[in-house]
Amino acid sequence: MKAEKDKKTGKWLIQYRYTDWQGKRRKSTKRGFATKREAEKWLRNFLITQKADFDMKFEDFWKMYCADMETRLREHTMRTKKYIVELKILPYFGNKRVNDITAADIRQWQNELIKMGYSPTYLKTINNQLSAIFNYAVRYYDLKSNPCAKAGSMGKSKAEEMDFWTGEEFRRFIDSVMNKRLSYMAFMTLYWTGMRLGELRALTPADFETNMLSITKSYQRITSPFKGQMSCVRELKLVQKEKKYILKQLPVKEMECLRTNKHEMKNIKMGADEEWTLCDKKEVLELDISYPIEKIHAQTFGIKISTGKNRQFEIVFCKEKQCCVVDRTTTGVNPHDKFAGKYKAPVDFTQEFLTIKLLMDVSQSELFINNGEVVMSNLLFPEDFYKVKLFATGGDLVIEKSIIYEMDEIMNHPLDEA
Secondary structure, X not given: OOEEEOOOOOOEEEEEEEEOOOOOEEEEEEEEEOOHHHHHHHHHHHHHHHHOOOOOEHHHHHHHHHHHHOXXXXXXXXXXXXXXXXXXXXXXXOOOEHHHOOHHHHHHHHHHHHHOOOOHHHHHXXXXXXXXXXXXXXXXXXXXXXXXXXXXXXXXOOOOOOOOOOHHHHHHHHHHOOOOHXXXXXXXXXXXXXXXXXXXXXXXXXXXXXXXXXXXXXXXXXXXXXXXXXXOOEEEEEEEEOOEEEEEEEEOHHHHHHEEEEEEEEEEEEOOOOEEEEEEEEOOEEEEEEEEHHHOOOOEEEEEEEEEOOEEEEEEEEOOOOEEEEEEEEOOOOOOOOOOOEEEEEOOOOOOEEEEEEEEXXXXXXXXXXXXXXXXXXXXXXXXXXXXXXXXXXXXXXXXXXXXXXXXOOOOOOOOOO
């Protein structure tokens, strides 16, 4: 089993023998290595995974686990599992040998995550994923014990008690969307049936053929020509403002676990007709900005986002007209000729601050204005990484605070112990 040069390609190959899962000895060849050392290292790792020697690194055992479980779990579940393990577990245990990981190591890791302020249910989910890998090693590869069992769990499996709308609260809300036919039907269906959002999205005319509504499937967007979520998970609150009720929407707090690098500016004055580049070559990000209303003298201001060569997505505010306009007419690919357009929404400029939260995924923008009083969502089909600029025209303004978070892929974290 020596590495040798491939005469046809000039690269290295290595021939080897191994025992397959049926106990049969087999011979195989692996090609395409740049160096002899790479070929030999690959073979050592391969032979380790064949016999599941727990002197192997945790990261190598994780690859074995994935290779097996990918055929047994739904794609969405496996993607979530990979996300949690690769972000929250491998950085701590990836280079550690499996049989060297102790209960004390587990508790130290748990303490580090608890300090990060994640919700108890999310902490429980992360812990479950690590425990599941060790349970797999115990059950199928005769690891002596699961160190997570000895260390104990963290977090809790049930969230805090939720506040549900009463019938009267729902009637007040549904009256406010009476003039939006599709929204009205969707919320009525969700409220009176209790079905999940994915189940609602998956309904077809065939599900209404009898007097009984059949819920037999759920819609999840896993892959498409453009990756990303249909929209981020939101928390809804019905609040009273000036003798009327409005629905506030904001991303759930658990979304904060996706944040990585943070870039912050405070109390900055932007001159008339200036443009500032906040970030370049970002795929997923969160932008939080607050403007003191009385210090906005610009005729228009907002955010410009480059989505490719000669492609741009604009969010434009006008204090005089008390509105926000989202312009996606030049953002790039459109599914049909009516898809591009400008969208306008009223914005309250009578408060002390105008606040903006913008989430950009690889195919989606989610704009939350004034703590969720106004929400505008748009599909984007970028040809390149995002480049984000702030601008002001016809006057200056002050930015009280601007924070950009680089983020990992926006996705849900179902409680899955598989």
